[in-house]
Amino acid sequence: MTILVHPRVLQKRPWLNEREILSTWMDAARILPRQGEYEPNQKMAVGWDWHGRLTELIAYEGEEDNEWIIFHVAPARKKFLAEMGFSDAEIRQLIGRR
16 A cells, blocks of 8 residues: 655645654554545544644545545544544543543
């Protein structure tokens, strides 16, 4: 599997680097196909970055076989964790009562 980071991610989040984003994806606690009518197909991941922050990532299927391009990286939000199937109790444990 080839994982790439879309250049826009690094422009929007200059404090991150490509290695850190790729590491967060590869070490993700959970990766799931994104449900819905997304074209191209998308995957969602949640994991901890190098600074211990719970991070949400979304990638879309690239043009090459088994290629995924990460286009969204942000601190994990309740809505994202709920979409990934975490229960309310698990979300509170992960990110508190935000």
